[in-house]
Amino acid sequence: MADTYDFDLFTIGAGSGGVRASRVAAAHGAKLAVAEEYRVGGTCVIRGCVPKKMLVYGAHFAEDLVDAQHFGWTIGEKSFDWATLRDSVQQDVSRLEGLYGQTLGSHDVTIFNERATITGDHEITLASGKVVTARYILIATGARPFVPQFPGNEHVITSNEAFHLETLPKRILIAGGGYIANEFAGIFNEFGCKVTIANRSDTILRSYDASVRDRLLQISMVKGIAFLFHAEFEHIEKQADGTLLVTLSGQEPCEYDAVMVATGRVPNVEGLGLETIGVEVGKRGEIVVDAFSRTNVDYVYAVGDVTDRVQLTPVAIREGQAFADSVFGDREPYAVDHSCVPSAVFSHPPIAAVGMTEGEARNTLGNIKVYQSDFRPMKNVVAGRNERSLYKMIVDAGSDRIVGIHMIGPEAPEIMQAAAIAVKAGLTKADFDATVAIHPTMAEELVLFK
Incomplete structure (x- = not known):
């Protein structure tokens, strides 16, 4: 298809949505390029739902080994080695990253392992200085953990770093009431950490049914997870022994070995050059799109978490598929139905x-x-x-x-x-x-x- 442009489609971001859109567009005969500055696979594969679910599996053995004795199994001395699980998970992440790269390569998609910025009309400049043009541009750069501003916030970790901890913290404070906070609370608790969740409101998982979230709260407390409500960060002080002295509103200062923030995610739009061609951005930094994932610039589209519609991997994949079929396929354009989307919290x-x-x-x-x-x-x-x-x-x-x-x-x-x-x-x-x-x-x- 490409004639006056170097590529029919240039995708910025090789996460779930970007990879699906690129693969399908290429299958429709388009000439494709993808730029990814970090690792192919995006949040879900590299530092999100896939490695998280592996940790959930690992955590389940803590209770399964105890329960097995009631089913007639004699369990000898048992211990848990965090480094073994951590490294096994990362090995599989690398395997999946390779498969994603192979998928793009098998569809003749050109991959640029570097940052890409929109620098003009239909024009993209790579970090290496190379300039290319494309008939269409798809932005699929996802989102990142939000870290609130307060004194000492440089000492916190997010879900990104949780997968790479050298050792497990004996005491960990997790800030947030959403699915990420509750999932990691369950994981760390099963691994033997003393877990405290601090939430600025009095409700966890506010988008879920009240009966269900109340049941999780009850069960979590029985399992030993502590909850602090109406608690916001005032400051964190790192002490000489490496522990963190945390002061939360309405609470006495308390020591922890690690503090994790899981207070939402924000779209990755900084440095993309959106302002160069006038792509509209919303109040939360999200790229504003219509039902067909099209921005206010007719040749620029966006899918996935960067649009802040429904921040779920399967939704991003569907949006990528619909975009590719609608723009490059031999069919009527169609939109993704964002209603009645099922979801899960992999808590315990x-x-x-x-x-x-x-x-x-x-x-x-x-x-x-x-x-x-x-x-x-x-x-x-x-x-x-x-x-x-x-x-x-x-x-x-x-x-x-x-x-x-x-x-x-x-x-x-x-x-x-x-x-x-x-x-x-x-x-x-x-x-x-x-x-x-x-x-x-x-x-x-x-x-x-x-």
């Missing part, structure tokens, strides 16, 4: 959700029916654990359509993936009732609600 135990919470449904629909199942999984019964799961179904009373499902319990995300299809498809409570249960499973609770 995990949470999964799709659709409206009970509060949202009451405010939107008015007349609803709520079905709940509060039970102790069979494995927990045998293991002597009192930890209970909670499944919740929200139904539009007028149409019997299921508008939300919320779960906390073992394997909740795995179960939710299939359940989310039913909610997205608009199935009814009667459809679930007519489905024969698979027994004995936890998932059968979804078709046994009364």
Whole structure:
């Protein structure tokens, strides 16, 4: 396709969205180039959901080894070596990074392992000084952890650094109430760290259903995780022995061995040269796009976290696919439906959700029916654990359509993936009732609600 330009598409950022868009566009016959200044794979593969899930798997063994004894297994002396898990995870991250690079290479995509900046109309300049042109430019630079401003904030770590710690901290303070804070709290707690979560409000996981997030709070506290609410940083002082003296609003100063901030993520737009061609940026620094991921500059598009629409890897992938198909494919342009997106929190135990919470449904629909199942999984019964799961179904009373499902319990995300299809498809409570249960499973609770 390229004639007056060096490339049909130049993608800035080789994360999940950028890689998918580039691969698909190339398959449609476009001449492609991708610039990535860090590592191919982006946040998800390199320092996000993939290595995090590996740590979650590692953390689960802490309880599984104890529970195994109730199932007849004799467990000898056990110990945990953080360095072994950390290095194993990083080895697999490197493997995946290589596969992402191979995927681009197999589609004849030119990869520039350096920073790229928009320096003119259809023009990109690389850090090496090389200047190229492109018919279209796609920005897929993702987002990064937000670090609040306060005295001593240079001593904190974020989720980026958590994967590379030399040793595990005996005492760690995690600031934030979202999914990253609660996931790492569970991970570090299972590894034997004393974990404290400090949140500036009185609510964790505020976008999730109240019943589910309250259950996680109860379980986390039983597991030994401490919570400080209405607590914001005032200052951190690094002491002579390397410990951190942290002062939070409304709290006495307390010592920790590490402080991690998980207070949200901000789009990576600095230094991209957006102002050079007048690309519109929103209040949070996000690139403003329409339903088709197009910016106010007709040849510039953006997908993924940099647009701050739904900051989830599968959403970025769908946006990248839709962009490539719409711009370079032989089909009518189409937009990604950002409604009814399922999500999960890989806490201990995990949470999964799709659709409206009970509060949202009451405010939107008015007349609803709520079905709940509060039970102790069979494995927990045998293991002597009192930890209970909670499944919740929200139904539009007028149409019997299921508008939300919320779960906390073992394997909740795995179960939710299939359940989310039913909610997205608009199935009814009667459809679930007519489905024969698979027994004995936890998932059968979804078709046994009364």
